[in-house]
Amino acid sequence: MNDIRIRSVRPEDLDQVAAVEAACFPAAEAADEKSLRERIRVFPESFLVAERAGRVIGFINGAVTDQKTISDDMFENVNLHNPEGAYQSIFGLDVVEEFRRQGIAAQLMEAMIRRAREQGRRGLILTCKDRLIGYYQKFGYVNQGVSASVHGGAVWYDMILEFEA
Numbered sequence: 001m002n003d004i005r006i007r008s009v010r011p012e013d014l015d016q017v018a019a020v021e022a023a024c025f026p027a028a029e030a031a032d033e034k035s036l037r038e039r040i041r042v043f044p045e046s047f048l049v050a051e052r053a054g055r056v057i058g059f060i061n062g063a064v065t066d067q068k069t070i071s072d073d074m075f076e077n078v079n080l081h082n083p084e085g086a087y088q089s090i091f092g093l094d095v096v097e098e099f100r101r102q103g104i105a106a107q108l109m110e111a112m113i114r115r116a117r118e119q120g121r122r123g124l125i126l127t128c129k130d131r132l133i134g135y136y137q138k139f140g141y142v143n144q145g146v147s148a149s150v151h152g153g154a155v156w157y158d159m160i161l162e163f164e165a
Contacts, residue, residue, distance in 0.1 A: 013056055
């Protein structure tokens with residue numbers, strides 16, 4: 001699919017981004033429109049969308065931090081974003097159902113990894129469910145075990161990708 005464009009989010013993408021998030025995550029885990037609006041406002045450089053023919057079909061986003069794991073308060077409090085932080089977090093990697101298994105999530109992740117390197121980060125962090133550990137390991141992430149996160153009432157695993165110094 002060479003007609004997919006990966007780009008930074010824009011404020012006018014909010015409605016489409018919110019619809020993608022609602023379609024990809026259970027309500028207890030999904031970011032609401034207010035949270036997404038704040039993320040777009042505070043860290044647009046850490047929020048990429050996949051667009052096809054003017055339609056947002058996926059996205060990846062997360063705050064920057066000095067922490068090596070994601071804490072639940074980071075999902076709700078955009079003021080915890082530290083533009084000078086060492087680690088790019090990944091709060092969500094979403095692709096709508098009809099475009100899954102076509103490499104779009106990988107394109108988004110690879111673009112975020114490139115951006116983190118270019119920005120001089122030490123690496124990236126995320127949490128995922130056990131069924132996705134192997135997927136993220138393909139990008140170089142290492143499983144750090146069960147996370148302290150209880151976001152959405154799920155069991156999460158801390159993953160880290162550290163760049164070589």
